[in-house]
Amino acid sequence: MQFVEIGGIQYEVLPWKQRVVQSIVNPWRNVLLPASFWRYVMRRSRSPLIAESFRRPGGWQSMRIVYENETPKGIQDRMAVRFNPISMASRNRRKLVISLLTELINSNVETERLDIVGVGAGPGLHVQEAICKSDIRRANVHAYLIDRDSDAFEYGRTCAAERGIQECVSYVQGDARDIRRVLPDVSPQIVKLVGLLEYLTDDQAVDLLRALHAIMAPGGQILTHGIVDRFHSAKFLQRTFGLYHIYRTASEVKTVLNAAGFRTDKECEEPMKVYPILIATRL
Structure with a gap:
């Protein structure tokens, strides 16, 4: 994880390598592969965040998991919680809103x-x-x-x-x-x-x-x-x-x-x- 300090607060930023990965993966996630494939793959993940996102997408339990940012349970969980830009930005939002x-x-x-x-x-x-x-x-x-x-x-x-x-x-x-x-x-x-x-x-x-x-x-x-x-x-x-x-x-x-x-x-x-x-x- 990469951070930048602003006003005494440590915020997350996306490393350049992850930006490259995003640019490669996004067309496959968004267009090239069918949604049924991604649902099949995601439902077999051990990630609590992914499981909660199927149960109640955007709900408070999903946000709790994102905020707590515990040790990932496998690579999909790591990608969903640690390196997903929305998860990273949500943790940043939380810090800024509290401030x-x-x-x-x-x-x-x-x-x-x-x-x-x-x-x-x-x-x-x-x-x-x-x-x-x-x-x-x-x-x-x-x-x-x-x-x-x-x-x-x-x-x-x-x-x-x-x-x-x-x-x-x-x-x-x-x-x-x-x-x-x-x-x-x-x-x-x-x-x-x-x-x-x-x-x-x-x-x-x-x-x-x-x-x-x-x-x-x-x-x-x-x-x-x-x-x-x-x-x-x-x-x-x-x-x-x-x-x-x-x-x-x-x-x-x-x-x-x-x-x-x-x-x-x-x-x-x-x-x-x-x-x-x-x-x-x-x-």
Whole structure:
């Protein structure tokens, strides 16, 4: 694995040899060999990530495996977890999101009550780690972690207890498009929307963002991102696992945010240049 340090954080980058391998393999994965062949090969892998990708592509368990980056179980697992550009970029995104969330929390460190909402949050580990890294008093911050599925909540609560911040987080099952009903008394200063926008059409994204805009505190900030198919993985993921993303550049995410009443204040990207990340303010 190869790294570059930016702002004191070690990010992964793709070695040039792996770039060459990608350029050779991509035509075979994306076009030349049938999807049935790749599904046959992948289903015989010992890789937990590949198995989970067939069961629930893009789900929180897949992301947990990617983030934990444990010792690979064979060459396919190594390629899927260690040297897959999407996996590498996802770990980079996680580090950058936690760093940016920590900054947002610290900018509200004097706030008597700081409310954070995580949408499509799964176990909510980005928010948990940001709270732990921040300077805010634990009694002054609370995170509401919303997801339509509750299967990640027990794992999230266990992680929060291990960090000693179980009193700072609440898990809420519900649809964020109906967020005022789901959280009737919360007006968050910070909203985190990570790992969800890439599954929504523009109209769906604007509807969700407008719902969040309506309940946020004046001047509240939202952190979200796009996704760019820089390494030409999209077709293979679609053909083999049925994993479909809606790809948006930073400019395209900015357009969606503007349509929902937000002003983009900050744009950045992780070094793999797969995930542009934006912070926007509620107008």
